[in-house]
Amino acid sequence: GFAVGINGLPLMGSGDWNDGMDKVGEHGKGESVWLAFFLYDILLHFIDTATLRNDIAFANECKEKAEKLRNSIQQNAWDGEWYKRAFFDDGTPLGSHVNDECKIDSIAQSWSVLSKGGEEKRAGIAMESAYKKLVKKDEEIIQLFNPPFDKSTMNPGYIKGYVPGVRENGGQYTHAAVWLTMAFAALGDKKRTWELLQMINPVNHGNSAETVSTYKVEPYVIAADVYAQPLHKGRGGWTWYTGSAGWFYQLITEWFIGIKKKGDTLSFNPCLPEEWDEVKIDYRFKDSIYHITYQQKQGAGNMQLLINDIEQQEDFITLKDDAAEYQVKVIFYNETAGKPVYEISGVALK
Numbered sequence: 001g002f003a004v005g006i007n008g009l010p011l012m013g014s015g016d017w018n019d020g021m022d023k024v025g026e027h028g029k030g031e032s033v034w035l036a037f038f039l040y041d042i043l044l045h046f047i048d049t050a051t052l053r054n055d056i057a058f059a060n061e062c063k064e065k066a067e068k069l070r071n072s073i074q075q076n077a078w079d080g081e082w083y084k085r086a087f088f089d090d091g092t093p094l095g096s097h098v099n100d101e102c103k104i105d106s107i108a109q110s111w112s113v114l115s116k117g118g119e120e121k122r123a124g125i126a127m128e129s130a131y132k133k134l135v136k137k138d139e140e141i142i143q144l145f146n147p148p149f150d151k152s153t154m155n156p157g158y159i160k161g162y163v164p165g166v167r168e169n170g171g172q173y174t175h176a177a178v179w180l181t182m183a184f185a186a187l188g189d190k191k192r193t194w195e196l197l198q199m200i201n202p203v204n205h206g207n208s209a210e211t212v213s214t215y216k217v218e219p220y221v222i223a224a225d226v227y228a229q230p231l232h233k234g235r236g237g238w239t240w241y242t243g244s245a246g247w248f249y250q251l252i253t254e255w256f257i258g259i260k261k262k263g264d265t266l267s268f269n270p271c272l273p274e275e276w277d278e279v280k281i282d283y284r285f286k287d288s289i290y291h292i293t294y295q296q297k298q299g300a301g302n303m304q305l306l307i308n309d310i311e312q313q314e315d316f317i318t319l320k321d322d323a324a325e326y327q328v329k330v331i332f333y334n335e336t337a338g339k340p341v342y343e344i345s346g347v348a349l350k
Contacts, residue, residue: 002065005031005087008072010039012086017107018144020159020168027089033077034085037111037118040069044116070117078122082129083108085145094156095145101152104133105145106176110183127183131192134180139234140199141226142177144168148228165229167237172226174200174244178251185255185271193271197256200248205236222248257281259292267316268303268330270294286321292328301333 085095112118148170206219258270
């Protein structure tokens with residue numbers, strides 16, 4: 001089924017990605033903005049899949065539903081400087097400037113970009129808002145939302161039972177922090193992608209006696225959450241958590257280093273700091289090894305790809321399982337220095 005509520009957004013039921021928000025749509029009317037973006041992304045993938053299988057009727061149905069969803073998002077989910085997170089059963093918004101708690105939630109902003117379901121200019125503004133309101137540089141954490149639930153009359157569910165700033169209740173939930181970083185990479189924001197990746201990297205929370213005494217958990221695995229609560233600021237919780245680790249691995253390989261495998265092809269679209277002149281990667285495909293060197297150069301130019309010193313016409317590699325070793329050189333050109341410019345209320349922010 002494709003059940004939507006009064007705003008044309010998917011029903012939230014007793015929780016979406018955030019199962020702690022189990023009271024938002026418990027009576028069958030509450031809607032999830034994040035789920036709208038996620039569903040939009042899934043529908044786009046199903047259009048491709050149905051087309052490959054010559055199921056044109058289903059492809060058209062997915063296309064029609066995706067377009068409808070995108071229109072509902074544009075009409076009802078925008079809050080002025082970011083996207084709302086949800087609507088309660090009674091229509092009250094969540095993740096809005098009208099709320100005194102949970103005014104802005106990270107995942108609605110990141111998925112406006114990752115799903116391409118957000119209007120481009122709005123998505124840029126939303127990401128700027130998320131950066132300003134959720135990235136805590138001093139504590140080195142990226143909050144899931146802010147402010148935490150505490151004293152308001154809103155009852156989103158059992159998430160309110162967590163101490164403010166702990167776990168999903170306004171702490172860093174690393175899974176979502178990774179999505180936010182991926183979204184900055186999708187925008188081509190090299191500076192912020194690297195900054196946030198370093199915040200999430202557990203090694204940086206265990207590189208001195210001081211950071212170890214703050215973080216208090218293993219610095220060689222991902223922690224599902226990092227606390228923002230003043231008494232436990234920067235403390236890690238629930239380590240060896242595979243969900244966040246899997247996403248962090250994808251962030252590093254597919255978005256930061258920018259290697260994406262599709263079928264038997266390998267493409268390159270990194271989001272590395274501009275000051276990195278060279279990066280070397282060894283990539284194994286079955287019994288073959290590809291020694292890949294990235295070079296970043298300032299100035300205009302198209303990406304160049306060389307295999308064993310022979311320039312290729314394509315901008316991707318077709319992988320071969322022939323037990324050979326290949327030397328791959330990829331040259332990227334940085335035309336403009338610095339990060340993208342976002343606009344809020346017509347004011348450019350650099």
